[in-house]
Amino acid sequence: MARIELQLAHSYVHTVRSDADYALLPLDITFEDGGAYALLGPSGCGKTTMLNIISGLVTPSHGAIRFDGVDRTRATPQERNIAQVFQFPVIYDTMTVGENLAFPLRNRKVPADRIRERVGRIAEMLDLSGQLDQRAANLAADAKQKISLGRGLVRPDVSAVLFDEPLTVIDPHLKWALRRKLKQIHHELGLTLIYVTHDQVEAMTFADQVLVMARGRVVQQGTPADLFERPRHTFVGHFIGSPGMNLLPVDVRADGALWLGERRLGQPEALSLPAGPLTLGIRPEYLGLASGDDAGTVPATVTQVRHIGTSQLLGVRVDDREVKIHLPADAEPPAEGEVVHLALVGPHTRYYRNEELVG
Numbered sequence: 304m305a306r307i308e309l310q311l312a313h314s315y316v317h318t319v320r321s322d323a324d325y326a327l328l329p330l331d332i333t334f335e336d337g338g339a340y341a342l343l344g345p346s347g348c349g350k351t352t353m354l355n356i357i358s359g360l361v362t363p364s365h366g367a368i369r370f371d372g373v374d375r376t377r378a379t380p381q382e383r384n385i386a387q388v389f390q391f392p393v394i395y396d397t398m399t400v401g402e403n404l405a406f407p408l409r410n411r412k413v414p415a416d417r418i419r420e421r422v423g424r425i426a427e428m429l430d431l432s433g434q435l436d437q438r439a440a441n442l443a444a445d446a447k448q449k450i451s452l453g454r455g456l457v458r459p460d461v462s463a464v465l466f467d468e469p470l471t472v473i474d475p476h477l478k479w480a481l482r483r484k485l486k487q488i489h490h491e492l493g494l495t496l497i498y499v500t501h502d503q504v505e506a507m508t509f510a511d512q513v514l515v516m517a518r519g520r521v522v523q524q525g526t527p528a529d530l531f532e533r534p535r536h537t538f539v540g541h542f543i544g545s546p547g548m549n550l551l552p553v554d555v556r557a558d559g560a561l562w563l564g565e566r567r568l569g570q571p572e573a574l575s576l577p578a579g580p581l582t583l584g585i586r587p588e589y590l591g592l593a594s595g596d597d598a599g600t601v602p603a604t605v606t607q608v609r610h611i612g613t614s615q616l617l618g619v620r621v622d623d624r625e626v627k628i629h630l631p632a633d634a635e636p637p638a639e640g641e642v643v644h645l646a647l648v649g650p651h652t653r654y655y656r657n658e659e660l661v662g
């Protein structure tokens with residue numbers, strides 16, 4: 304396994320005229336040996352480009368990639384010793400499940416007893432032990448993809464295992480079980496795993512560190528809890544969460560107080576910023592209903608009440624903006640059309656200037 308450092312940028316066009324020509328803007332990232340990472344972001348943000356640069360399928364147009372401090376920018380995928388799992392199964396239909404799992408080890412001339420032991424262990428982890436002698440051709444798509452996962456994980460000596468949306472073909476129920484299983488496998492095998500997905504639940508369940516990407520940039524790297532509690536960019540606040548963070552335009556006025564339009568919200572202690580416009584961010588989970596008598600609360604009209612299993616999701620309008628609130632499942636919800644009051648300023652409220660976290 305290896306510590307992988309990326310100090311690079313990548314453009315697919317020869318003449319770079321603006322930032323828009325970069326698939327990856329200049330970045331400096333380290334994947335530590337043995338870590339579980341997710342690259343998370345919407346379509347086109349550069350996830351696959353980064354993965355292909357790590358594997359060696361794409362050579363970065365600028366900068367370098369190092370494995371354990373050694374420049375490997377021009378090394379082939381084989382020389383980098385990377386295992387990859389793709390969106391769709393890559394297996395041999397003519398072989399049995401066991402032979403498929405053993406293939407990457409046989410290729411490397413690993414002794415037969417070591418192969419048996421490792422294949423047995425991986426098969427057990429992925430619940431494939433009962434199917435080892437079965438021909439792969441007759442299996443369903445998700446069983447085949449489990450074999451692909453197993454082939455990716457079977458070699459203990461790889462620099463890293465890269466996953467590109469590996470659960471796409473897996474049915475939703477099994478998907479839930481498999482992403483938990485992958486996390487457990489990571490802890491047991493200690494491999495460096497880098498996992499590309501546009502699905503935040505997948506990223507947050509699997510990874511210790513999530514890199515949130517947007518438009519060729521890593522906007523934040525952190526633990527799932529960091530990304531939820533302290534999004535460093537409004538994009539992360541909005542992208543992570545279901546629904547995402549509520550974002551409202553506010554102003555710090557000359558008196559140091561925070562205003563939403565003509566409503567004074569108060570003077571948050573933690574915030575000492577020069578006057579000017581800000582974006583206030585608060586997650587639906589942290590926004591409760593307040594009494595209209597409390598200073599700094601704002602009135603809002605309830606537009607929607609939805610029961611979503613473990614909680615209720617309220618849609619309310621504050622002036623012309625839609626705001627979401629999670630209420631406990633057993634709370635008495637207000638009626639649609641009712642006017643409620645919100646305390647927007649609290650310990651979980653975050654503040655952004657030019658989209659970057661400032662408090």
Ligand SMILES: Nc1ncnc2c1ncn2[C@@H]1O[C@H](COP(=O)(O)OP(=O)(O)OP(=O)(O)O)[C@@H](O)[C@H]1O
Binds near residue numbers: 344345346349353
């Ligand atoms: N081979 C290529 N040639 C030219 N442009 C490319 C190529 N591959 C990707 N791009 C462009 O680079 C940008 C990043 O694409 P990339 O596939 O890395 O994003 P992604 O986040 O993986 O998206 P998706 O989830 O849709 O696969 C996009 O604007 C894409 O159009």
